[in-house]
Amino acid sequence: MVGVRQFDEEAVLAAALETFWRQGFAATSMPDLARATGVQRGSLYNAFGDRETLFLRAFDLYETRFLEAAEASLQGDDAEGMLDRFFDTAIATMTHGSPARGCLTTKTATDGSLASDRVGERVRGLLTALADIVEAALTRPGMSRQLVLDPGETAQVVVTFTRGLAVMERVHGDPAALRRNAAALTRALVVRPVRAPSGG
Numbered sequence: 001m002v003g004v005r006q007f008d009e010e011a012v013l014a015a016a017l018e019t020f021w022r023q024g025f026a027a028t029s030m031p032d033l034a035r036a037t038g039v040q041r042g043s044l045y046n047a048f049g050d051r052e053t054l055f056l057r058a059f060d061l062y063e064t065r066f067l068e069a070a071e072a073s074l075q076g077d078d079a080e081g082m083l084d085r086f087f088d089t090a091i092a093t094m095t096h097g098s099p100a101r102g103c104l105t106t107k108t109a110t111d112g113s114l115a116s117d118r119v120g121e122r123v124r125g126l127l128t129a130l131a132d133i134v135e136a137a138l139t140r141p142g143m144s145r146q147l148v149l150d151p152g153e154t155a156q157v158v159v160t161f162t163r164g165l166a167v168m169e170r171v172h173g174d175p176a177a178l179r180r181n182a183a184a185l186t187r188a189l190v191v192r193p194v195r196a197p198s199g200g
Contacts, residue, residue, distance in 0.1 A: 009047070012037045017058035021104045025055050025119065026111040042163035054124060056187045056193075062104055066093060070130060074137035080190045082137060083158065087182035088161045095175045103166035131159045146191055154189055161185055 019036040020028050030051050034041045048054040055196035073085040094103040105123055114120040138144070147154050165178050 005162075007037070007039050007043065010076075012029055012039055012044075012047075013058050013061050016054055017061050017104075018101075020055055020058055021062070021101045024104075024107040024111045025052075027030070028055075052116060052118065053056045056118060059104070059108075059119075062194075063122075063129075067129055067133060069093070069138075071133050074134065077140070077142055079138065079143055081188055083186040083189065084183065086134065086158070087162075087165075087186065088179070091165060091169075091175060091178045091182065094166055094169050095178070100169065100173065100175075102170055103162075106166035109163075127159060130162075131155045134158050146187055148189055148191055157185075157189065 015037040016033050019032055023032065028051070030041050030044060033044060033051070033054065037044070039047075044054060048057060069089050070086060073089040074082050076082055094100065105126055108114070108123055109121060114123065132155075135151050135155035138147060138154055143152055149157065161182070165182065168174070168177060168181070
């Protein structure tokens with residue numbers, strides 16, 4: 001029927017997200033998206049308006065999934081364990097697949113896509129929301145005394161470091177090295193217990 005969508009919008013957005021994630025926004029064309037989704041270009045234009053709008057809709061899906069996973073990793077009352085799980089989640093997200101798909105946020109920030117005000121606003125919003133989630137977790141009772149820096153500073157360092165991890169993943173493709181570096185930062189951010197001197 002004319003005017004009725006003949007596709008599953010959620011499935012289309014999921015397929016579009018995977019394509020944008022692997023190729024980056026700047027390198028993804030509407031023909032690429034038509035092939036990936038199995039929906040003709042004309043129908044994609046009719047449904048979403050343009051490539052940028054489709055990207056933003058797919059990015060919404062990515063943001064929701066990523067922030068939910070990040071928040072789930074930041075449970076408990078042990079700062080070191082929380083940060084370890086958070087970094088594990090971030091690393092697993094960017095190294096998933098064969099070849100690994102990388103980090104959509106970092107790809108978008110470095111491929112010229114931020115020239116679009118709408119895309120730039122969405123990327124900045126995700127990183128701000130991520131920092132807020134980390135800070136909220138680290139301000140729970142008993143957390144601040146486990147940290148070298150205050151919770152807000154710690155959150156900013158942690159989020160900034162995830163961007164560096166994303167770049168190093170692209171350069172070296174070594175998940176084990178990413179985990180070692182993340183563990184080293186966690187140790188630097190968390191107050192180490194003072195050991196009592198051994199008797200002699």
